[in-house]
Amino acid sequence: MADAVPTYYTLDEIQKHNNSKSTWIIIHNKVYDVSKFLEEHPGGEEVLREQAGGDATETFEDIGHSTDARNMSKDFIIGELHPAIDKKPQPGINGG
Numbered sequence: 585m586a587d588a589v590p591t592y593y594t595l596d597e598i599q600k601h602n603n604s605k606s607t608w609i610i611i612h613n614k615v616y617d618v619s620k621f622l623e624e625h626p627g628g629e630e631v632l633r634e635q636a637g638g639d640a641t642e643t644f645e646d647i648g649h650s651t652d653a654r655n656m657s658k659d660f661i662i663g664e665l666h667p668a669i670d671k672k673p674q675p676g677i678n679g680g
């Protein structure tokens with residue numbers, strides 16, 4: 585009964601979903617398809633678009649989303665970031 589094995593996506597694959605047709609974001613190594621949620625997001629679609637195809641964990645936590653918001657977000661989980669590339673983004677690594 586339990587769906588024990590999650591679907592894994594590589595960062596490469598996730599990064600392709602960075603447009604208004606398909607918008608995926610990563611929060612705590614889970615992959616969210618928020619394409620259908622953009623217009624409904626109380627925080628606006630722009631902030632989600634900015635994170636499209638990438639890791640939104642920090643911004644998601646900075647906002648201090650409510651328990652309601654966290655429960656709501658579960659509906660959009662489509663899988664997990666592949667463990668082999670489960671790395672925290674390094675700030676500034678591409679900065680120069």
Ligand code: HEM
Pocket residue numbers: 609616618625626627628631632635640643644647648649650651652653654656657658660
């Ligand atoms: C599936 C993911 C997400 C869901 C379900 C979600 C849901 C919500 C909800 C329900 C609110 C209303 C306030 C609350 O209940 O906390 C909210 C506000 C907000 N969210 Fe999200 N959110 C998501 C992801 C994000 C991400 C990734 C960002 C930033 C890049 C973001 C930025 C904001 C901002 C700026 C607000 C407005 C806060 C305010 O007006 O005080 N959200 N979100």
